[in-house]
């Protein structure tokens with residue numbers, strides 16, 4: 033498939049058939065993720081592929097329990113919002129595979145100059161708009177496009193991170209790493225129409 037075709041065809045897939053995704057295909061998606069640009073080529077990522085349904089269901093439960101704890105109110109308008117939040121955060125409930133992406137702390141060249149500056153590491157990271165997280169975004173897009181190219185559907189997921197601590201324990205993420213985002217992958221049950229996007233005129237401007 034041509035790259036532009038994959039870009040145009042990609043849309044978030046949230047409903048999957050039962051068909052398992054072969055490990056080699058998941059490895060190929062992660063290989064493509066690892067080709068992404070990263071700040072100073074730091075490649076501050078790890079990709080943890082989960083196909084074990086018991087673990088995936090335990091993740092769903094951890095997210096639901098956390099949402100109940102964080103938002104205990106179930107009356108009125110909030111009840112409906114909570115239902116929406118619950119389903120947005122657990123759409124991987126029927127996914128045959130989920131890829132969790134963890135980041136390791138990134139030390140920029142400028143970090144080495146902090147001792148003689150009034151800036152902290154966090155100030156610097158904020159000024160630079162979190163280059164490690166930006167790098168991970170690039171790797172996730174590669175997974176999404178590789179999935180389309182290989183005949184799969186995928187959905188980028190951050191909603192479940194409300195239960196980050198619980199998920200890090202479940203997935204045995206090492207202390208120096210932090211879960212940053214997830215991607216659900218599988219064969220789509222159908223091909224939803226790509227979402228409407230802003231027109232080029234709305235998003236393009238030129239500084240000459």
Ligand SMILES: Cc1cc2nc3c(=O)[nH]c(=O)nc-3n(C[C@H](O)[C@H](O)[C@H](O)COP(=O)(O)O)c2cc1C
Pocket residue numbers: 042043044045046120121123187188189190191192226227
């Ligand atoms: C950083 C990020 C986090 C997202 N988290 C979720 C999520 O938790 N659950 C979900 O159903 N979709 C999630 N999405 C998918 C977006 O809702 C989706 O990309 C958006 O509605 C546009 O639709 P499209 O991907 O089909 O173009 C996320 C997307 C991004 C980029």
